[in-house]
Amino acid sequence: MRYFSSFFFILLFSHSAIAQQPVPIATDLFKVYKLHEESPGSPPIPALFIYDAQTQQIIPPQQVLKIFSRDKTLSAKAIKGITIFSKKTSTKKISQEELKNASRLINTNTRYIAFFHNMGQEMLASYPEFPELLAAENAIIKHLSAQDDVSLYIFA
Numbered sequence: 001m002r003y004f005s006s007f008f009f010i011l012l013f014s015h016s017a018i019a020q021q022p023v024p025i026a027t028d029l030f031k032v033y034k035l036h037e038e039s040p041g042s043p044p045i046p047a048l049f050i051y052d053a054q055t056q057q058i059i060p061p062q063q064v065l066k067i068f069s070r071d072k073t074l075s076a077k078a079i080k081g082i083t084i085f086s087k088k089t090s091t092k093k094i095s096q097e098e099l100k101n102a103s104r105l106i107n108t109n110t111r112y113i114a115f116f117h118n119m120g121q122e123m124l125a126s127y128p129e130f131p132e133l134l135a136a137e138n139a140i141i142k143h144l145s146a147q148d149d150v151s152l153y154i155f156a
Helices: 002-019 028-035 061-068 076-085 096-102 121-125 131-146
Strands: 047-052 112-117 150-154
Touching: 028 047, 028 096, 028 112, 028 150, 047 061, 047 076, 061 076, 061 131, 076 131, 112 131, 121 131, 131 150
Parallel strands: 112 150
Antiparallel strands: 047 112
C-alpha cells in the first residue's frame, strides 16, 4: 500500500510539472492569428498574444506587461524585449469555441491563453545586436510556464 501511495504522488506531481510546459502548436498558431487579425495578410512574427478567457479578447500590450509584473526578477532588458514581442490586435471577441476549432491542442481551462511565435534560441543567438529579444524569449517562456492561470502555446 505504501508503494502505491508513493507511486500515486509521483504521478500527481509529474502531471503538474508536465501541465506547466509550453505546448508547441506549430502551424495552428497561424489559424489562431487569423481569428484576431486586423487586416488580411501574414501575421507579425515574432509575436506574443495573450487571450483573456473572461473577456474573450486578446489583451492589449499594456495589460500583457501587467501579467509579467508579477515576476519581480525580470530585467529591464527582458521587459524591453517583451514590449517588442507584444503586438497590438483588434478588439473583436473571439469565442473559446473558435480557439478550439483553430487547434485541437488548445485547452481553454485557464484564465489566460498565451500564444507566442518564438524565434528560437539559435536564431536569436545570430542577432547579438538585439540582446533584449533573447532575454525576452527566455523570460516569456519561463514566466508564463510558471503561472497557474496561464496556458502557453508556442510555435516551435
